[in-house]
Amino acid sequence: MSPTKPIAIIGGGPAGLTAAAFLQRHKVPFVLYEAGPKVAGLATSFHDDDGFTYDFGAHFINNRLAAALGVGAQCRTVKYYGESVHLNGKSYGYPLGLLQSPRYVLSGISSRLNPRIHKRQFRSAATWFRASYGSALANEVALPLLEAWSGVPAAELSAAVGSEKLQNSIAQTLKFRNIGRMTGRAVACGYSHEIPENSHMWHVYPDGGVGLLCRKIAEGLESQIRLSSPVEAVWVDNNQVQAVQVNGQELPVSGVISTAPCHILSRMMRGTDRLAALAQFRYRPMMFINLRLKGRGLLKDTVVWLPGKDFTTFRVTETPISMPWLAPVGKTLITVDIGCEKGDDLWSMDDEALGESCLKDLEPLIPDIRQRYQGCRVLRASCAYPVYLNTYEDVRQRWRQTTGVEGLYTVGRNGEFSHALMEDVYWRTQRKLRGILPSNRVMSESPGATPV
Amino acid sequence: MSHSLTQSLTTPLMGAIHRPDSDRPLPLEPVTCCVCGSDDAEPLAVGEDFEYRTSPDTFLAVQCRCCGLVYLNPRPAMTTLDRIYPLDYHAFDFSAERYGLIYRVRQRLEAKRLLSACQRLGPGARLLDVGCGDGFHLKLLRQFGRSDWQLEGVDMSDRAVALGRQQGLKLHQGTIQAVDLPAHQYDLAFMIATLEHVDDPAEVIQAVRRLLKPGGELVIVTDNTDTWDFRLFGHRHWGGYHFPRHWNLFNANTVGRLAMETDLEVVKIQTIVSPVNWVYSIHNYLVDWNAASWLVKQFSLESTLSLGFFTLFDQVFQAFGHGALLRVTLRRPFEN
Numbered sequence: 075m076s077p078t079k080p081i082a083i084i085g086g087g088p089a090g091l092t093a094a095a096f097l098q099r100h101k102v103p104f105v106l107y108e109a110g111p112k113v114a115g116l117a118t119s120f121h122d123d124d125g126f127t128y129d130f131g132a133h134f135i136n137n138r139l140a141a142a143l144g145v146g147a148q149c150r151t152v153k154y155y156g157e158s159v160h161l162n163g164k165s166y167g168y169p170l171g172l173l174q175s176p177r178y179v180l181s182g183i184s185s186r187l188n189p190r191i192h193k194r195q196f197r198s199a200a201t202w203f204r205a206s207y208g209s210a211l212a213n214e215v216a217l218p219l220l221e222a223w224s225g226v227p228a229a230e231l232s233a234a235v236g237s238e239k240l241q242n243s244i245a246q247t248l249k250f251r252n253i254g255r256m257t258g259r260a261v262a263c264g265y266s267h268e269i270p271e272n273s274h275m276w277h278v279y280p281d282g283g284v285g286l287l288c289r290k291i292a293e294g295l296e297s298q299i300r301l302s303s304p305v306e307a308v309w310v311d312n313n314q315v316q317a318v319q320v321n322g323q324e325l326p327v328s329g330v331i332s333t334a335p336c337h338i339l340s341r342m343m344r345g346t347d348r349l350a351a352l353a354q355f356r357y358r359p360m361m362f363i364n365l366r367l368k369g370r371g372l373l374k375d376t377v378v379w380l381p382g383k384d385f386t387t388f389r390v391t392e393t394p395i396s397m398p399w400l401a402p403v404g405k406t407l408i409t410v411d412i413g414c415e416k417g418d419d420l421w422s423m424d425d426e427a428l429g430e431s432c433l434k435d436l437e438p439l440i441p442d443i444r445q446r447y448q449g450c451r452v453l454r455a456s457c458a459y460p461v462y463l464n465t466y467e468d469v470r471q472r473w474r475q476t477t478g479v480e481g482l483y484t485v486g487r488n489g490e491f492s493h494a495l496m497e498d499v500y501w502r503t504q505r506k507l508r509g510i511l512p513s514n515r516v517m518s519e520s521p522g523a524t525p526v
Numbered sequence: 527m528s529h530s531l532t533q534s535l536t537t538p539l540m541g542a543i544h545r546p547d548s549d550r551p552l553p554l555e556p557v558t559c560c561v562c563g564s565d566d567a568e569p570l571a572v573g574e575d576f577e578y579r580t581s582p583d584t585f586l587a588v589q590c591r592c593c594g595l596v597y598l599n600p601r602p603a604m605t606t607l608d609r610i611y612p613l614d615y616h617a618f619d620f621s622a623e624r625y626g627l628i629y630r631v632r633q634r635l636e637a638k639r640l641l642s643a644c645q646r647l648g649p650g651a652r653l654l655d656v657g658c659g660d661g662f663h664l665k666l667l668r669q670f671g672r673s674d675w676q677l678e679g680v681d682m683s684d685r686a687v688a689l690g691r692q693q694g695l696k697l698h699q700g701t702i703q704a705v706d707l708p709a710h711q712y713d714l715a716f717m718i719a720t721l722e723h724v725d726d727p728a729e730v731i732q733a734v735r736r737l738l739k740p741g742g743e744l745v746i747v748t749d750n751t752d753t754w755d756f757r758l759f760g761h762r763h764w765g766g767y768h769f770p771r772h773w774n775l776f777n778a779n780t781v782g783r784l785a786m787e788t789d790l791e792v793v794k795i796q797t798i799v800s801p802v803n804w805v806y807s808i809h810n811y812l813v814d815w816n817a818a819s820w821l822v823k824q825f826s827l828e829s830t831l832s833l834g835f836f837t838l839f840d841q842v843f844q845a846f847g848h849g850a851l852l853r854v855t856l857r858r859p860f861e862n
Contacts, residue, residue, distance in 0.1 A: 099556065099565065137572045137584060138569055138572050138586065140572075140584060141569075141572045141584040141585055141586035142569060142586050142599075142600075144554035144583070144600045146572070146582075146583050146584025146585070147551035147581065147582040147583045147584070148551070149584075256815075257814075257815065269568065269569055272761045273761075274571070274572060274761045274762040275572070501569075508566055
């Protein structure tokens with residue numbers, strides 16, 4: 075890396091800002107280009123006049139990330155968090171409640187006892203889930219959810235959808251649940267790949283959502299952040315990143331760290347076709363329909379999974395069960411997640427019609443939902459989740475290792491095309507950047523200088 | 527601390543006194559490893575100021591992946607020292623009146639330990655206690671050591687220094703880097719429960735080194751992370767974290783490396799018995815789980831029973847070389 079030309083960071087979300095703060099600490103010159111008018115666009119919480127807070131997803135983090143960023147004092151403890159599965163009119167706690175069904179348990183045990191399971195190469199997510207969970211649980215719960223979430227048949231998805239996910243043992247899940255109950259803290263279970271979890275890690279909600287974290291990370295970086303400045307092109311010569319084009323201007327850089335979705339980055343590249351295959355990477359668009367309702371605790375748990383084919387949604391979330399401050403007293407907010415494709419009928423439907431269709435969907439769960447309904451607000455995310463299609467699995471595997479272009483690096487969920495969660499994005503981004511720095515040592519520091 | 531001062535602070539909250547500014551977050555600053563300079567560290571524990579509740583912050587203890595040092599990151603800015611060391615901080619008032627039997631037992635024990643470090647000192651030797659507080663150790667040396675030793679202490683706290691001076695001790699107020707003391711004049715320096723509190727251990731040790739005669743020794747006593755109490759409680763409640771006041775925590779390796787970085791010879795690294803981290807690990811655990819305050823009080827510096835029990839308990843670990851504290855003897859080489 076040249077000491078004079080800066081590194082360009084594409085995107086001012088949690089990953090891009092973490093990368094920027096890291097480079098700042100290591101005295102590496104950089105400029106962060108954010109397409110939107112402010113940092114943390116999608117990470118920002120929205121508030122309405124009635125006292126409801128809307129997030130793109132449940133915006134809790136854990137206390138470890140909060141402490142690492144020094145915002146622990148601005149976070150509230152999430153006292154409880156639970157998930158359940160609603161299937162054929164019955165509710166099961168997730169994941170342990172499902173074990174009460176002998177059919178699921180027997181099918182799970184028999185597949186686990188199959189000696190070939192450890193040696194098998196799984197062709198698809200469908201075969202992986204059937205082998206790992208047993209056919210009954212996979213066919214009735216896991217695969218329908220996966221298909222609704224990704225929008226493609228499980229047979230077309232890579233086995234990595236399951237195998238790369240954090241697999242907590244039942245014993246650990248039980249331990250964390252019980253400690254959570256005893257301490258009145260929602261102990262985080264299955265939220266961190268990078269650093270081991272322990273029973274002293276729990277969910278916290280930053281006041282102001284993940285936007286608070288972004289603002290905190292961005293402190294002191296302001297002069298290096300360019301807002302409303304989408305990067306239009308990345309120029310490569312001789313397989314080495316040379317420049318970025320912003321507002322029609324070509325700016326020489328020593329490297330690029332991208333958080334842009336892969337198919338968009340692929341289109342930005344000039345002077346190389348090494349990223350051409352990335353154009354086929356798909357992200358599942360998602361709509362979050364937030365229903366404002368009278369009452370509280372209308373769902374069985376914070377999150378209810380709906381694998382049944384009779385539901386348009388696969389997941390509903392009543393965030394105020396875990397985070398009461400997200401809705402005014404006596405009212406609640408239920409977020410209905412609907413996977414769709416950009417421009418399809420659902421995506422183009424107006425908000426009121428979407429609200430109406432959700433009410434119909436949820437009547438089996440909340441019979442008097444219409445009397446409780448007070449309107450809705452819809453958030454649309456065009457790149458909500460990376461879809462691991464088998465057709466490009468080999469490209470994805472290579473992409474995980476390297477971009478193939480000197481000086482081009484990717485971080486964050488969209489940039490890496492990974493299912494990483496908040497804390498992982500933070501630690502992983504730093505780990506990755508540490509790997510590309512010329513020296514592991516912080517340049518400004520010189521401990522143990524020559525004694526007198 | 528004066529009695530009226532304690533009274534002016536209001537109701538105890540889980541063993542800690544409620545402070546008017548305890549709702550205000552502290553300014554926190556990111557740091558790197560003070561031993562090797564790396565910032566590549568594994569998060570170990572999230573904690574709070576379980577003992578004094580001086581702020582609403584949560585703190586992260588991390589372990590350097592390069593050298594193994596355990597340190598607080600981010601940590602309170604230097605401007606916050608008045609807040610994180612409140613007026614009722616125990617080091618400002620470790621008195622016979624407040625601590626009774628414990629004071630007398632500790633006095634005997636500490637005197638024995640101090641004198642064992644002084645065996646090779648001749649008449650008129652010059653001794654310095656760095657981070658001396660109100661002069662607890664200097665008083666012991668005055669009482670049990672040779673009468674012709676010249677005893678001096680340095681501490682940042684003007685209040686602690688004033689208390690020590692009232693008792694006739696020669697104390698200097700300020701940091702060791704800033705106080706005006708003669709170079710190459712001291713035979714022996716102590717840093718007892720000091721190294722873990724300072725912002726830049728290497729710089730502090732270098733400052734002490736400058737004051738030592740060639741061949742003069744520095745004895746450091748600090749919390750040991752190579753212990754069973756750390757292994758058991760290190761995910762949150764370990765007493766040695768003393769959130770947010772212990773900024774750097776060592777083991778034999780890291781302290782040895784620090785000695786090398788500061789050009790001091792390692793004479794001896796040993797561990798010694800202490801009940802404090804055991805007792806405070808349990809104290810913090812109980813506070814965190816909202817245990818009744820009468821129970822919490824059974825695990826504090828004022829509890830003879832638990833301190834006594836864990837002194838014996840830690841003897842077992844000490845026998846295997848894993849006592850709760852590290853005692854490190856370093857020497858300034860003769861040749862430079």
